Amino acid sequence: MLTLSGVFAGYGGGDILRGVDLTVEKGSITCVVGPNGAGKSTLLKVVSGLLVPRLGSVTFQGESIAGKSPQAILKGGIVQVMQARSLFPDLTVRENIELGAFLINDQKIVQQRFNEILDQFPMVKDRLKDKAGSLSGGQQRTVEFARALMLDPALVVLDEPSMGLEPKAAAAMYGYVRQMREHGRTVLLVEQNVRAGLGLATHGVVLEAGRVRLTGTGKEILENPQMKVLYLGGSTQTE
Amino acid sequence: MHISRFGSVASRHKVQLGAALSAVALAVTGLAVPNATAAPKPITIGISVSLSGDFSGDGKATQQGYKIWATWQNAHGGILGRPVVLKFLSDASSPTQVVTNYQKFITSDKVDFVLGPYSTKLTKPASDIANRYHYVMLEGIGGGPSVFSRGLKNVFDVSASATYQLVTYAKWLAATQKPQPIAYATMDDPFIQPMVDFAKAYLDKKGFTDAVYKVYPAETTDFSPIASAVAASGAKIAILGTMPPDGYSMIQNFIQAKYNPEQLILASGPDQGADFTKSVGITNTEGIMVPNTWIPTSNYPGNKDMVALYIKTYGGDINAINADVPEAFAAGQVLAQAVNKVGSTSNVKLQAYLHSGAKFTSVQGPVQFAPDGENSGAAPYVFQWQKGQYVPVLPLGGPDKVSPIETLRPAWGTTPGM
Amino acid sequence: MLVLQAIIEGVLVGGFYALMAAGLTLVFGVMDIVNFAIGALIVLGAYLSYSITTHFHIDPFVSLIFTTPLMTALGMFIYVFLIKPIKTNKVVMSLLTMFAVATLIEGILDICYNSGFVQIHASYINNSLRIGKLNFPLIYVLSFLLSAFLLSCLYLVTYRTKFGRSLRASMQNPVAARLVGIDTDRVSMITLGIGIGLAAIGGMIFGTTNAFNASSSYDIISRLLVIVILGGFGSVGGALVAAIFMLVIQDVVAVVWSPVWGSTAFYMILMLVLLVRPQGLFGKKGVRAQ
């Protein structure tokens, strides 16, 4: 569905991604893990069009999307939920969610989706009139999720959905991710909580220093002895 | 037809008798006439005018006045038989540029004479420069008292001194009416405020009191609180030190506040002809007074020609002529008379002559200079709008015939016959 | 009674100032631009209305149908050709650019209109309503109503329409706004269009209540800036409250004491408020450590 090959990208000075090859299968939950600074967030920016890759190709459903504007990519069916602070704090929850459908002009569809989403996220229903800034961290995340689904995207890109959340809230987020897959969406996510992320994922990708180091199912990767080296350093012998 | 130079007032009056039309005809062909013979070297005169910035409105009127004077003067033989050529530079209403401009006129262009710019604020630095090079500065539109209090010997104002312009009215008031409260409001301005303050000082001495006295800053755009304060005083007489645009706003605010003083006199504004009637509405003009140094219909030398020329050149009617025009025109007239009398282009001689107590004539009336350079010969007029006409009403017993003054203004919007 | 009258006048005129300041503050909120040309643009709006009313004998309020779209288009044009290309030091460069635009406009108006003072006219301009001893000049009441109407429209646009949402979203989080598909450039262009379109309306009001010429702009701009600062950059409601508050204080000082001190009070209040609250009366503290 989404294919990156030989992608080099970075800001100003140097490249942070140095030849990333990655495939996201349709209907999968693909989880990218890796130590800080490995280039996970940069990867997502390339996918969502906020960053133009210097080299390499990015194709989505057979079409090249490298260098396209965020709007064009959104229209193509990729929606991203950013790592932090992506809500508009002074807008109400309802407005925030409706903004997710900014690109849809048919109010009927918007209303219909909105109702669907309310069913999907019961918490949101109770807080529609509150300002987004007044919600707790977990609630804000939920609103971001809800907003992302307004476009009925084929691919949802999540940047660390559990970051800064209490375990219970994080668990709820993971529940939502599963739900998305059940609804037939493909999910690409980046996660620091390796075990949780890979446990959730159907496919795992380990990124390190701007390159893909390991791929496989979530379970395979979790059990791979190289993981400890990647995360805690040292050599496998100390095991 | 060739008109030789005319050195005396008398001969000029003769020319006056040839109606305005002939002067206009001359003006059209005028420039060619003096050149019929050997084409004498022209007399050059440098003038800085404000074509942009705060003073641009008056600056342009000033320039018109000077231009018309030059046309007229050339039609009447120029100065010393030589044609007059004016050089204008814009000063963008800035004293910095005024300083540079007059330096350029005097030292680079080596003009024969200079005439004054618009406004007291710019006349001060300009006259310093002229003084430095021993040039005479004749002017008609920068007569704030501070121009003359500096001891400069080269500045001469052909218009009536600012300080006395409202005193004509004050004198009449004190002579004919019982002491009563008067409402004063004046702009903070070096030319306008002294007018009001002198009148007030005079009236105070005669027992009149002030119902309210407000000074407002020059950049005021909203006059409603000031107008309200004046209206609330309920005074039957209001003396306002206004510049044209705020005068209009003030009247508008009075109308809105339904304040209807029996006598209303503005320092300037009602003298602006069509600008004034269009801004406040002709039906609201009845009985409003304004001091002025010039009567549009007067028979002073050159006046009829000037008016005709103005209308021919710039259009409009007699009431559309801005007061800056005759003030500039008069400065030129006095310069021409004095230089012709002196018989040379020497500024030193000219200065001495102007200080000699010699009498001149101008479209604004007689001119005679006091030692400080102010015009002691002028009698400021007071005009009143009566039935849509701008007519002189004061001073009584002056050289010009005046209409009877209306002492009771009617209600707003009820100009008779309108 | 005089004080009451001054308060009423302050409120009425304050409404007009609030409308002008609303355009200024929106432009700031979305684009981080201090629109220094607002004064010249208001005068331009006044002249446009003046020309239309004198040549076609149309009511000044009706003339807005023509001038407002024209000025809005001008605003968009300015954004696309002058503001958008600015890459570095945006705050100051845009300020200076707008100043240059103001100079240009003043120069053009000066030539076109020959710098005499003019005023826009309508038959009802000198009428006023009287309630008891209080006096409500009709034109002020009308312009206050128009301002109030437009401010409510502005409120509705920003709070009830899709564009309004994208506008508020761009103000609060430009990156996230782009991620939900908002073209922030377009939003900026339209916002500057609105800001300058409002100047057309403000210009008409200014032109009916004041005689003006091409150089009249400087008296307006400094007050508007003060109101915007006091109301908090980007806050339309703040601008409204600040405008009325400032104008009322100024007018009351003017009648009770002296008009010259009324103006001084206007600026002194700004100083005093900022000493206590550097972010203005309604501004939010927006300083982050990292």
Next chain:
Amino acid sequence: MTLLGVEGIVKNYGGIQALRNCTMNFQEGAINGLIGPNGSGKTTLFNVMTGYETPDSGKVTFRGKDITNSTPDEVFAAGIGRTFQLTRIFPRLTVIENVHIAAQRKGLVAQMRQWSQPDERARALESLDFVGLTKLSREPAGSLSYGQQKLLEFAFIMVAEPKVMLLDEPAGGVNPTLLKHLGGRIKELNKTGVTFIIVEHDMEFVMGICDQVSVMHQGSALLEGKPEIVRNDPAVLEAYLGTDMTEVN
């Protein structure tokens, strides 16, 4: 002896609790490592210790003195220097000028003297040499790469000769050769009496140079000890890899 300590720090941002009753002590003369998964509150703790954030409750002490409400400059003047995770350098100044900024001078006359005095210059060049940026000393700092900016930031803090250096991910984006070198110099500086507190995700680096490692998890201290002990503690790995919370539900 405890040089820098925090006691019961609580810090909330909106709905998120960044620090929950965090108590920690850093020993004088040691190289302290501070590790923990992302979002565990390490940077927030740094911010609280250096005066960039005021805690909701709790106390920060330096040499036994309460510095909880000190401003960043006061903290710096007291001898605590720090670097940032996202570097904060002066982009329009050249590299060498950046290094000179933190060199302290007292008095107006001294302030008015040329910014580059011979002794300062020697120190500045030394520290630039140390991070390998000498060649770029006249480049505007903003044109450096992310990793180079990190090194630059380290270099200019070093010039101020603080008693404690708080390094927030000094290894991020720095290449391995230089990283080794950096570790060597940190040790060397440490011998001269400088205390270090290092937040770092590069475990090899942390384990290699730290005397003491503290682990943070969910806003509070999880445990503290020698690197080997910490490394082999199952709780630490658990904290890093996270519990598979999908199964908790």
Next chain:
Amino acid sequence: MSTDTTISQRPTPPSYEVPKAIRYGALTVGFLVLVIFPLVFNNPTISTIGVFAMIFLMAVTGWNIFSGYTGYIALGHAVFFGIGQYATAMLASYWQIPPGWETFLLIPVSMFLAGLAAIPIGLIVLRVRKHTFIVLTIALMFIFQLFAYNLRGWTGGSQGLEVSQPPWDGSIFNLPYYYVGLFLAIIAIVTSFMIRRSKFGLSLLAIRDDEDRARSLGINTRNSKLTAFVISAIFLGAAGCMYAMFVGSVYPQFSFDPAFDLELSIMAFAGGLGTILGPSLGALIISGAQQYFLITFGGANVFLIVYGALFILILRLLPGGVVPAISDKWRSHVVRKEQRILDSELEGPAEAGAHK
């Protein structure tokens, strides 16, 4: 420790600055031109423009010491320009200084008073940043203008004040003003230069780039900003004094003029904000050109249009200003040269840099 040696053995970094010989050569030529200028162009018109250019030169250099170095764009420095003017006019009459050389003694007094006034003003306005700072400075200027109007007992109100002019002959009148102006302008430039190369100046530039970070590195940002503000005000005071003496009259409207600061910032921007000589260059070119333009084409009223259009053009074409544009040109020249050398070296064993 092999890395250590390789690092310190690296060649000394290339200088991207224009070489000293060229810079000092240009400076000397510029200085000599300014010194002999009024002697060669002895027409008082030209030297009048020269005097105003000198006044703007010291004013913009002073302005740049604060606004250029700290990045705080002050649009209310006319306050100090006005204070200099009013101090001169008021003291000249209060002390009854006869017109002539003695008036020049008011320059240091005006500088002192402007600097003194800058302390409380700075303490107030420097509490805020960015746009708020800009608008606050404008508001402050209006407050002073209104005080000048309202406190008529001292300031003469709208009547203004005057400084009597010396009875010198027109042909040499401008020269003392020009040379005193040049002298003060040079002092301003030298001060600016000393500050730029001082530790204090470095602190100011650090404040411009990241004020909070600078503070966290132990820079007393408040005192540094205030000091720069005061120094800057001192030169504005000098400029005001010169202006009042030269023009001879002082009015609230012209002394506290909002357009004054915009002009200063345009000059500084055109020349290169925050550079030492950029603003000076901007002042010489723009104030000279503006006046020359007006006296040449001033009869027509297209002045504002041409001025505005040119101004937009400068902002578009030279967003950084003239001086940075020159140094950028030089820099790319050096870099290209370096690249060629490097390319030829790379023929040998490739020595990859530590990082890109």
